């Protein structure tokens with residue numbers, strides 16, 4: 001692999017690992033369908049490459065958040081089933097039909113709108129229904145399910161092909177809320193016409209067989225992120241980030257580094273300045289002051305702590321303890337990878353790996369392995 005000489009940071013995306021993760025999830029869920037969630041540009045790794053890799057593994061059911069994402073996805077696959085989680089905005093039903101996308105209807109009003117549209121075009125078009133069993137975020141409310149159950153006119157008008165709900169605490173296997181939501185979902189779906197059902201995201205898959213139902217909606221686990229709060233993460237890492245050194249300099253004891261002079265050097269320090277920053281989604285929270293412990297990058301096996309604040313386009317690292325020949329202008333530094341994974345970056349950024357991935361910057365040179 002030859003890189004352009006002006007590369008600043010390299011994001012390596014291992015599509016072989018993505019495919020292995022899909023296969024692993026599929027084998028865990030056995031006879032249930034394993035659908036892939038590819039919203040937010042495939043969790044930041046690129047929807048197009050993610051979808052191509054997943055199609056090669058036989059995945060044919062996809063979930064996205066928005067209609068525009070569904071359009072992009074339809075251009076990549078003419079025959080896959082595409083569900084749009086955000087449902088219908090008023091007057092958008094015909095746009096779903098145009099690309100054969102299936103809205104996940106989230107209220108009685110949306111269901112009525114879809115049914116009306118189907119009657120107008122004399123076609124029982126498919127759509128899913130989302131029931132809110134405890135998130136209080138999106139979906140038909142529990143109270144409205146009874147009303148919906150009596151509306152056979154609606155179910156005659158469209159093809160009710162899937163019913164789903166979403167778990168609030170799936171990442172915490174010990175949470176009682178999981179079983180409460182599952183039970184509520186089972187009792188509510190029993191009031192509606194029979195169709196395939198799902199409640200599990202990635203974490204839900206790992207909660208156990210009773211959560212798999214007919215289909216699972218896997219996102220983060222495909223991309224190598226941790227889905228359960230505790231215990232080992234069984235998935236393979238998909239992304240690796242290497243930044244490039246643009247300058248190496250010496251700082252003296254008592255001098256400061258970076259904006260706000262937030263970090264005072266306690267010893268003569270060799271500083272490597274690397275060409276990436278919060279403008280690339282590398283969180284400012286990873287920067288350090290005299291009071292907050294340093295996040296760490298790696299030069300080979302050598303840990304190199306961040307010094308000072310993260311700037312828009314630059315970070316500074318303490319490379320004093322690394323053999324000099326390993327730290328050269330134009331050289332690379334591991335910022336996410338085998339030594340420091342996205343979950344550790346997430347903890348250090350006070351967020352979750354989902355946000356680390358979806359923040360991955362547009363300035364990175366992207367290399368795809370296994371394409």
Ligand SMILES: *Cc1c(COP(=O)(O)O)cnc(C)c1O
Nearest residue numbers: 037166201202203217218219220
């Ligand atoms: C994003 C999303 C998923 C995927 O969740 P992961 O935790 O990434 O597996 C599943 N279902 C719904 C409703 C979602 O919004």
